[in-house]
Amino acid sequence: MIAEKRETRIESPLIFEKSVPGRRGIKPPKAPDLDLAALLGSQNLRAQPPKLPEVDELTLVRHYTGLSRRQMGVDTHFYPLGSCTMKYNPKVHEVAVGLFADLHPYQAPETAQGALQLMYELQQDLCEITGMDATTLQPAAGAQGELTGILIIRAYHASRGEAEQRRVVLVPDSAHGSNPATASMAGYTVKEIPSGPDGEVDLEALKAELGPQVAAIMLTNPNTLGLFERRILEIAEAAHAVGAQLYYDGANLNAVMGMARPGDMGFDVVHLNLHKTFTVPHGGGGPGSGPVGVKEHLAPFLPAPQVVKRGEAYRLDYDLPHSIGQVKSFYGNFGALVRAYVYIKMLGAEGIKRSAALAVLSANYLKELLKVEGFRIPYDRTCMHEFVAQPPEGVRTLDVAKGLLEMGYHPPTVYFPLIVKEALMVEPTETESKETLEAFARAMGEVIRKDKEWLEGAPYTTPVRRLDEVQANRRPKLRWSPGE
Amino acid sequence: MDYTPHTEADLKQMLERVGAKDLKDLFRDLPQAILDPPLDLEPAKTEAELMRHLRDLAAKNQSAQAGFLGGGIRSHHIPAVVPALAARAEFLSAYTPYQPEASQGLLQAIFEYQTMISELTGLPVANASMYDGSTALAEGVLLALRESGRMRVAILKGVHPEYRRVVKTYLDAIGAELVTIASPADPLPPETGAVVGQNPDFLGSVHNFTALAQAAHAAGALFVAVVDPISLALLQAPGEYGADIAVGEGQPLGNAMAFGGPHFGFMAVRADLVRQLPGRLVSETTDLDGKRGYILTLQAREQYIRRSKAKSNITTNAQLTALMGAVYLAGLGPEGLKEVATRSVAMAHALAEKLSRIPGVELATPKPFFNEFAVRLPKDVLEVRAALARRGIAAATPVPAEYGPNLALLACTEQHTEADLDSLAEALREVLE
Numbered sequence: 028m029i030a031e032k033r034e035t036r037i038e039s040p041l042i043f044e045k046s047v048p049g050r051r052g053i054k055p056p057k058a059p060d061l062d063l064a065a066l067l068g069s070q071n072l073r074a075q076p077p078k079l080p081e082v083d084e085l086t087l088v089r090h091y092t093g094l095s096r097r098q099m100g101v102d103t104h105f106y107p108l109g110s111c112t113m114k115y116n117p118k119v120h121e122v123a124v125g126l127f128a129d130l131h132p133y134q135a136p137e138t139a140q141g142a143l144q145l146m147y148e149l150q151q152d153l154c155e156i157t158g159m160d161a162t163t164l165q166p167a168a169g170a171q172g173e174l175t176g177i178l179i180i181r182a183y184h185a186s187r188g189e190a191e192q193r194r195v196v197l198v199p200d201s202a203h204g205s206n207p208a209t210a211s212m213a214g215y216t217v218k219e220i221p222s223g224p225d226g227e228v229d230l231e232a233l234k235a236e237l238g239p240q241v242a243a244i245m246l247t248n249p250n251t252l253g254l255f256e257r258r259i260l261e262i263a264e265a266a267h268a269v270g271a272q273l274y275y276d277g278a279n280l281n282a283v284m285g286m287a288r289p290g291d292m293g294f295d296v297v298h299l300n301l302h303k304t305f306t307v308p309h310g311g312g313g314p315g316s317g318p319v320g321v322k323e324h325l326a327p328f329l330p331a332p333q334v335v336k337r338g339e340a341y342r343l344d345y346d347l348p349h350s351i352g353q354v355k356s357f358y359g360n361f362g363a364l365v366r367a368y369v370y371i372k373m374l375g376a377e378g379i380k381r382s383a384a385l386a387v388l389s390a391n392y393l394k395e396l397l398k399v400e401g402f403r404i405p406y407d408r409t410c411m412h413e414f415v416a417q418p419p420e421g422v423r424t425l426d427v428a429k430g431l432l433e434m435g436y437h438p439p440t441v442y443f444p445l446i447v448k449e450a451l452m453v454e455p456t457e458t459e460s461k462e463t464l465e466a467f468a469r470a471m472g473e474v475i476r477k478d479k480e481w482l483e484g485a486p487y488t489t490p491v492r493r494l495d496e497v498q499a500n501r502r503p504k505l506r507w508s509p510g511e
Numbered sequence: 512m513d514y515t516p517h518t519e520a521d522l523k524q525m526l527e528r529v530g531a532k533d534l535k536d537l538f539r540d541l542p543q544a545i546l547d548p549p550l551d552l553e554p555a556k557t558e559a560e561l562m563r564h565l566r567d568l569a570a571k572n573q574s575a576q577a578g579f580l581g582g583g584i585r586s587h588h589i590p591a592v593v594p595a596l597a598a599r600a601e602f603l604s605a606y607t608p609y610q611p612e613a614s615q616g617l618l619q620a621i622f623e624y625q626t627m628i629s630e631l632t633g634l635p636v637a638n639a640s641m642y643d644g645s646t647a648l649a650e651g652v653l654l655a656l657r658e659s660g661r662m663r664v665a666i667l668k669g670v671h672p673e674y675r676r677v678v679k680t681y682l683d684a685i686g687a688e689l690v691t692i693a694s695p696a697d698p699l700p701p702e703t704g705a706v707v708g709q710n711p712d713f714l715g716s717v718h719n720f721t722a723l724a725q726a727a728h729a730a731g732a733l734f735v736a737v738v739d740p741i742s743l744a745l746l747q748a749p750g751e752y753g754a755d756i757a758v759g760e761g762q763p764l765g766n767a768m769a770f771g772g773p774h775f776g777f778m779a780v781r782a783d784l785v786r787q788l789p790g791r792l793v794s795e796t797t798d799l800d801g802k803r804g805y806i807l808t809l810q811a812r813e814q815y816i817r818r819s820k821a822k823s824n825i826t827t828n829a830q831l832t833a834l835m836g837a838v839y840l841a842g843l844g845p846e847g848l849k850e851v852a853t854r855s856v857a858m859a860h861a862l863a864e865k866l867s868r869i870p871g872v873e874l875a876t877p878k879p880f881f882n883e884f885a886v887r888l889p890k891d892v893l894e895v896r897a898a899l900a901r902r903g904i905a906a907a908t909p910v911p912a913e914y915g916p917n918l919a920l921l922a923c924t925e926q927h928t929e930a931d932l933d934s935l936a937e938a939l940r941e942v943l944e
Contacts, residue, residue: 129576214685372555490615507795
């Protein structure tokens with residue numbers, strides 16, 4: 028461990044700094060001599076070749092292997108990043124994806140029946156799990172799913188002649204930032220609804236804002252405090268009474284996956300994050316996948332194409348006259364779909380329900396342990412898959428996070444949701460053992476008992492120590508330049 | 512089976528500690544009427560059962576590896592070293608590098624990737640990645656509209672039709688207008704904020720966009736170039752012909768075709784547009800000890816800080832697939848990339864030559880073309896594609912009718928040999944007889 032830490036503390040040169048003219052890692056087949064100027068037009072050719080690194084294959088391997096050792100992931104460390112569902116990603120997924128790697132989106136559908144069948148079955152399974160009537164697999168990530176869902180709602184209102192009248196989207200103040208950003212991208216005015224003292228949407232404040240001008244309410248349930256919105260059925264009724272649509276942000280579906288369906292709660296649209304709930308690896312920030320499920324009245328507006336079954340054959344249906352159009356080229360992040368499909372088939376209904384329940388149990392157990400260690404829990408009741416904690420008075424959340432790094436843990440999400448000061452949003456997930464949770468709680472306790480000087484200097488043995496963010500913002504240096 | 516570690520004893524102790532009598536009791540806050548519904552899903556499978564099922568499913572597909580299908584996705588060889596490195600568990604199982612001390616590996620890799628994209632495009636600033644080429648274009652166009660303060664986009668018909676559809680969806684969302692123009696020489700509509708061209712275009716033709724970029728600037732618009740990353744080994748960089756924004760699809764750089772995704776989109780811009788950029792951006796900086804390190808920067812552009820005022824709602828992007836691209840580019844270097852591009856060009860021109868000797872087949876892409884071209888076929892393209900597939904050849908991407916009747920796209924890569932070209936030519940001859 029010490030040797031490894033010493034190694035990671037060594038400065039890591041850029042691949043460009045390892046470049047030696049004439050070296051080559053990947054060696055493609057030789058190209059014939061061509062008169063490129065004659066073939067492509069001399070005025071169309073570039074003056075200088077791009078300055079890409081020149082390294083041999085072993086240098087390439089050592090470089091990226093070295094970088095991977097300067098990186099924490101779920102496979103190396105406990106990673107309780109709230110609202111991100113950093114659970115274990117089964118290795119079988121990666122093998123499964125390899126079986127479908129060589130398919131081209133424009134090959135004849137008759138020659139891709141296996142892939143289309145997989146997509147069709149996944150559409151069905153996601154409908155079943157969410158309680159929706161139809162699903163699109165096209166959106167590339169959760170935020171794109173949000174945009175797709177909101178555009179579907181807009182198209183629905185337009186079809187009823189209410190596009191001009193409904194200009195407002197209501198979003199709770201505890202919502203993920205992508206919700207208001209999405210509503211803006213769809214041209215809506217965003218109105219924030221305050222949370223009540225119990226951490227849930229203030230129903231009276233919500234009702235006061237509801238009216239014929241409202242297009243949709245976007246809700247995360249459980250919300251970002253990890254609390255289930257207990258008045259959800261009432262909220263749905265109030266929304267529908269004024270003709271508004273209820274949108275479900277699926278970022279936190281892991282808590283209730285299979286145990287309660289957004290469709291049964293009264294939601295009209297739901298997006299899922301397959302890279303959270305359905306164990307598609309997060310990949311350092313994507314690629315993800317954000318399928319959208321809708322109730323029947325919204326199905327005509329789904330993006331084209333849809334995967335349909337005609338007799339025994341699977342087809343891509345582009346003939347959707349009321350569709351909002353296309354949100355991404357081709358049919359979605361197919362590789363992510365394969366992984367989610369594998370996960371669902373592997374778990375079955377019982378495994379899905381049990382996983383959700385154990386995610387909730389893990390969070391509640393860890394919450395109890397952290398209370399004993401001296402953390403404050405601003406909304407202390409049975410939480411769902413995550414909860415929000417605060418360090419004791421006088422200790423900064425940022426310092427807790429940096430201290431945890433020194434102890435070998437990836438910190439929880441910090442300073443979110445915005446409605447809790449010094450928030451630590453903790454999501455342990457169902458794949459972590461009881462011992463891991465206990466060791467983590469002890470580490471959290473140890474961190475807050477460290478002296479101020481130690482805390483403010485932490486971390487010490489990570490590849491770098493605290494970085495100068497201000498410098499990066501004032502004088503961003505966004506690429507390497509030759510001659511440095 | 513699931514992936515939870517809990518023993519019966521664990522469960523008992525944990526439930527007791529949290530004061531719940533059983534697992535279902537943890538859901539006491541939920542309306543009981545909707546709790547624990549029956550789910551109509553297939554029974555759980557073991558890993559062995561599942562793999563057998565997946566192999567059966569995969570057997571219903573026909574590989575398009577080393578085929579000739581074009582249209583934005585191509586079958587280049589993927590060197591074994593690319594997935595071996597990019598898909599290392601540490602990268603695969605990490606998330607957005609919000610904690611830079613724990614994420615120097617990814618952050619440095621992204622910084623290097625940004626440099627490579629900047630080199631390819633000839634523009635100084637590249638972001639950390641977008642979902643794919645089509646959404647990179649949509650976001651690039653929105654950027655241009657924010658910068659120009661206008662609500663009209665002129666797009667060349669030569670831009671990939673699916674990209675145009677995606678742009679239309681994003682523009683409809685904000686009420687902006689998309690005007691399609693047939694040729695770079697056509698006059699621009701008034702009050703245009705963004706002009707978009709693709710090089711090589713959807714049918715494979717190479718353009719010089721210098722005049723179009725000038726015309727765009729003269730009209731007060733930004734010029735957005737959609738480019739193929741492999742072509743940039745040889746062709747003028749967008750920065751050289753005056754593009755303000757360059758975007759494109761990263762799949763050809765070491766990513767499997769994967770039935771259309773996941774891949775990555777790239778985006779590079781003029782230096783003064785940096786604060787308008789959507790998505791993540793990594794900067795070099797120093798740590799407390801003065802050591803070099805990397806960090807996410809200019810985050811005030813992003814949704815989790817600015818909420819409804821953000822430049823985009825993008826959050827998760829395509830980091831892992833972009834990393835594949837970076838490893839691919841670093842492995843090839845400038846000479847290797849040039850060889851991939853040159854050999855692809857050579858094969859495409861040799862194929863065009865062979866196919867145009869077949870009676871009834873006509874080259875439909877104006878020269879010069881790069882590694883891809885369209886032919887007009889004397890028979891229905893869907894039938895031809897299916898007939899070629901029955902002969903084991905993935906080829907003839909159907910071209911939408913707006914480009915003309917019975918057109919099929921064919922793409923070549925460095926993987927192809929003369930023998931492959933002859934097989935395709937022979938098969939096509941048979942199919943058309």
